[in-house]
Amino acid sequence: MAERKFRQHILKRGDAAKIRDEVAQEMRENIIQARPKAVEPVDYETYVSKNKTILHNDPQREMLTFPYDDIVIPPPTPPKKMRTLHSTVPPTATQEATNLLVRECIKSYTDSCHVVKYKYEQYSGGYQKLLK
Secondary structure, three states: OOOOHHHHHOOOOOHHHHHHHHHHHHHHHHHHHHOOOOOOOOOHHHHHHHOHHHHHOOOOHHHHOOOOOOEEOOOOOOOOOOOOOOOOOOOOHHHHOOOHHHHHHHHHHHOOOOOOEEOOHHHOOOHHHOOO
16 A cells, blocks of 8 residues: 555654754754853952053052052961860871871861951942941
């Protein structure tokens, strides 16, 4: 028996799945190609040092550069108070630690801290917070 004309145009079983897979693959390739490249942030210190002469002659250079006397580092704070009877960090832990991350964690628990103070902190922030 001869096939009818409309039967010739009907997709074979499984063709729809193949078409869906092809479309999905095309979409994945387009998404990968359209993904923007990561932008490296500007290193402010390097920019200032390279363009020193331009910034020195800028009429608004006070807004571009940091004051040299802004940061004040006082002596270390007193040692941390122990809240337990015995330290949770063994005394030989720094010598036994081989991993850098472990050594830094031990140092954060045992060393005294430096508190950085900013002389011009009251002028930092948004313009709404500036002194009046």
